[in-house]
Amino acid sequence: MxxxxxxxxxxxxxxxxxxxxxxxxxxxxxxxxxxxxxxxxxxxxxxxxxxxxxxxxxxxxxxxxxxxxxxxxxxxxxxxxPPPAQMSEAALTDTVWGPAERLVLGRAGDATVRFVGSGGGVLTALGQFLLSSGRVKFVLHVAASHSEPMRSERRLSFDAASMLEGAGSRYGPAATLVDFCDILDRGEPFALIAKPCDVTAVRNLARLDPRVDRYMRYALAFVCGGASDLSKSEQVLQRFGLAEDELALFRYRGHGNPGLNRMETRDGRAFELTYRQLWEDEDKWMIQPRCKICPDAIGQVADIAVSDAWLNGGPAAEDEPLNGIIVRTGRGLELFDSAVEAGALEIKRETGIAEISELQSHQVRKRRAVWARLKGMAIxxxxxxxxxxxxxxxxxxxxxxxxxxxxxxxxxxxxxRGRLGEPPAVPRESKAVQSC
Ligand SMILES: Cc1cc2nc3c(=O)[nH]c(=O)nc-3n(C[C@H](O)[C@H](O)[C@H](O)COP(=O)(O)OP(=O)(O)OC[C@H]3O[C@@H](n4cnc5c(N)ncnc54)[C@H](O)[C@@H]3O)c2cc1C
Ligand code: SF4
Ligand code: SF4
Incomplete structure (x- = not known):
């Protein structure tokens, strides 16, 4: 090569x-x-x-x-x-964190959204506000599969209830863009709420297909530490002696901040792990190779990027519902201000680069490491x-x-030694995840 x-x-x-x-x-x-x-x-x-x-x-x-x-x-x-013009015109730019119009700690205005959402429910609240204000017809995001609740699949939400059903972090694999061109074919305004790499992908497509900018009115992302393999979730099931087809619910977190990893079976049993128990052993995070060299896990190309905001350096048993909110573009700022005015979002207080860097120190370390990692791979x-x-x-x-x-x-x-690569893709079973 x-x-x-x-x-x-x-x-x-x-x-x-x-x-x-x-x-x-x-x-x-x-x-x-x-x-x-x-x-x-x-x-x-x-x-x-x-x-x-x-x-x-x-x-x-x-x-x-x-x-x-x-x-x-x-x-x-x-x-x-982000385009260089956005960098030079932003209210604030930082080498590590990129452009920002505003940096805020906040949460959803609605108590249910705050509780059900992953941190403070900000992304769900913004999705609901985009729909209720008529800015978009639907939101493309990710939710648990109805038939296989440990799997995650792309969801089109046309109302507040569906947005709420998709609230929460889905740490396992999720092919958000598997039918993105069909979504463009609908010819209707929509918003994307997804991982930073999903937003990168659609921004790439926008250079080839003008319909992306015509119809995708907003792209919102969460700050992302990496997507884990489904095997990570399967290990959790093994811990409790459960089989995947027994499940009626598999929630990674949410229903609190961070909330519990909760499994419910079809015959009415329930099993729980705390967030710390789920992630205590870093060797077993099973994060995908692409994540280890991710140049933009902080959503620089989104209109708004939303993070966790655990003020004590990590989640206690249960923290107050709260998110870090990085408003990146003028379009994102108009949305954020309108959502606050309508009561969809609540501001706790303004924040700044120093505090965001402290809350997300792993992201700062990764941003500083990626250039050398890519050089090492190239060599x-x-x-x-x-x-x-x-x-x-x-x-x-x-x-x-x-x-x-x-x-x-x-x-x-x-x-x-091949440790940054992976084997050729073959299905683990005859059934395709998503047939054409
Ligand atoms: C894989 C992963 C890694 C993360 N790493 C970090 C981190 O390092 N630092 C940090 O601060 N926060 C991280 N988060 C984000 C954090 O868990 C919260 O989701 C985020 O702070 C937004 O909180 P919220 O309350 O606004 O989310 P919610 O209101 O619950 O909304 C979350 C939205 O994200 C969508 N979503 C969930 N999972 C996926 C997925 N896999 N792919 C695409 N869309 C999805 C949902 O559909 C929903 O619309 C991660 C989340 C995930 C899924
Ligand atoms: S090769 Fe993988 S990352 Fe690239 S577009 Fe296809 S699914 Fe997405
Ligand atoms: S770390 Fe980067 S590549 Fe991995 S899921 Fe998050 S945004 Fe995508």
Whole structure:
């Protein structure tokens, strides 16, 4: 695979488009499903792999033009930050945190949304407000599958009740964009609430398809520490001796902040773990490879990015419902102000970069580490995403030379040993996750 050195803020990129297999096997795929949607009916199938990842499998060998199109939109191969004009015009810009019009700690105005939502219910409240104010016809987000409640699937919500049903964090795989082109075909204004990499993918598509900017009026993201494999959730079931087909409910969190990981069976039994019990052992987080090199897990290309805000450095048993809210664009600011005025959101107080960095110190560490990690992968001869306008090198400068060398050498070593890649995508069972 040839690699081209590009300008100062960009990383080396593959000279030729990568095949779907190369994207997956080099650990660049996050399973968003957008390639399936743009390739057209029947060309790509999303499967659940033995490791518990949703991955695309091509049903035929694609020509170069199709591969170029997939590489242009895939958030594993192309990751662009906010346009430079937005950076220069924003009320506030920070090397690590990107552009911000306003930084606030807040929560949903409605008590039920506050309780049911993952942190303070801000994203659900914003989705409901977008619908009730007539700004959009529907919201594309993610919710638990009705038939398989441990699985997550893309949801179109047309009313407040459906938004509330999708509240909460779905840490396992979720192919949010699996039929995104069909959603554009509806020709109706909508909003996206999703992971930062999902927003990256649709911003990529916007460069090729003008309907994205015409119909997708808002893109809201949560600040994201990484998506885990389904196997992580399966380990939880094993702990209680449960089988997936016994489940009537699998909730990762919410119903409190953070709330409990709760399972209910069809025959009426219930099982719970605290957030700390669920995530206590970092070796068992089972975070997907793409997340370890994520240049924008903080939603720089969203209109508003929403985070947890545990003021004591981590969740106590139960915290007050609260979110960090990073309003990034003028459009996001108009939405935020209107939602506050309508009572959909409540402001606790203004915050700033220093406090957000303290609350999200793992995100600061990752932003500073990614440039060296990508360099290490490239030196190991692995393809890396084409990254622009995300100030990765400037973030790395905030690390010492020794830290950068350690990150780079560590990534190089892991890449050489295949630990940043993954096996070819095959289904774990004959059933496809989402048939074409
Ligand atoms: C995989 C993952 C990793 C996260 N890591 C961090 C972190 O490092 N730091 C941090 O501050 N917060 C993190 N969060 C976000 C946090 O858990 C809250 O979701 C966020 O603060 C928003 O809270 P809320 O109360 O506004 O959310 P809610 O009002 O409950 O709304 C959440 C919205 O996100 C959508 N959603 C949930 N899961 C997914 C998914 N997998 N893909 C696409 N959309 C989804 C839901 O449909 C819903 O609309 C993570 C969430 C997830 C799912
Ligand atoms: S990240 Fe999305 S677009 Fe890229 S290969 Fe995976 S599923 Fe396809
Ligand atoms: S860490 Fe990055 S790649 Fe992983 S799920 Fe979050 S936004 Fe996507």
């Amino acid at each position: 040839g690699l081209i050195e590009t300008s100062q803020d960009t990383m080396p990129r593959a000279a030729d488009p990568l095949s779907l297999g190369e994207i997956v096997e080099n650990g660049l795929c996050i399973g968003c499903g957008l390639c399936r949607s743009i390739a057209g009916a029947g060309e790509i199938e999303m499967v659940m792999t033995p490791a518990g990842r949703e991955r695309p499998v091509a049903r035929q060998v694609f020509d170069e033009e199709t591969l170029m199109r997939i590489n242009a939109v895939c958030p594993g191969t192309r990751i662009a930050g 190991a001869g692995k393809p890396v995403p084409f990254v622009t306008d995300l100030a990765l090198e400037d973030c790395a400068v905030q690390n010492s030379l020794a830290e950068n060398l350690a990150e780079g050498r560590g990534a190089q070593d892991r890449a050489r």
